[in-house]
Amino acid sequence: MKPLDKKLAIAAYKERKAVAGIYMVRCATSGEAWIGQSPTLDTVQNRIWFALRLGSSPHADLQKAWHEHGADNFTFEIVEQIDDEEAPYFKDDLLKRRLEHWRLKLEATPL
Numbered sequence: 001m002k003p004l005d006k007k008l009a010i011a012a013y014k015e016r017k018a019v020a021g022i023y024m025v026r027c028a029t030s031g032e033a034w035i036g037q038s039p040t041l042d043t044v045q046n047r048i049w050f051a052l053r054l055g056s057s058p059h060a061d062l063q064k065a066w067h068e069h070g071a072d073n074f075t076f077e078i079v080e081q082i083d084d085e086e087a088p089y090f091k092d093d094l095l096k097r098r099l100e101h102w103r104l105k106l107e108a109t110p111l
Contacts, residue, residue: 018042020091021081022102025062025111029069034062035079035103036111037095045076048111059111079106 001009020039025048026032038044048057053071057063066074079102082094103110 016042019081020095022079022095022098024077024079024102024106024108026075026077027065027069027073028075029073030065032061032065033106033108034059034111035099035106035108037099039091039095041078041081048076059109061109062111 018040019042020037021041022035022037023041023044025034025036036044049071051057052063052066052074055063055067057066080098082091082098099110102108
């Protein structure tokens with residue numbers, strides 16, 4: 001990659017619009033589900049999968065299920081996206097409320 005192309009790619013990455021929201025990790029074999037919130041839905045799956053592959057997830061029950069059932073039995077789903085323009089000043093509070101709503105509705109373990 002040429003230096004100019006690399007700089008343009010980095011600049012485009014920094015200027016991308018991050019989408020916040022609620023996500024769920026589900027194990028198809030056991031039926032267990034874990035739910036979380038993130039200000040950057042586009043990167044959270046890579047972070048979670050990386051920690052699970054290394055065996056360093058802070059969520060012991062999720063890590064245990066990952067080892068018992070294998071990576072192929074897990075899916076990542078975006079449950080709800082929060083519009084940045086709709087909630088720029090109270091996004092954290094809104095994410096917490098929506099996380100609790102979905103946790104109860106889907107009977108999922110919080111991440």
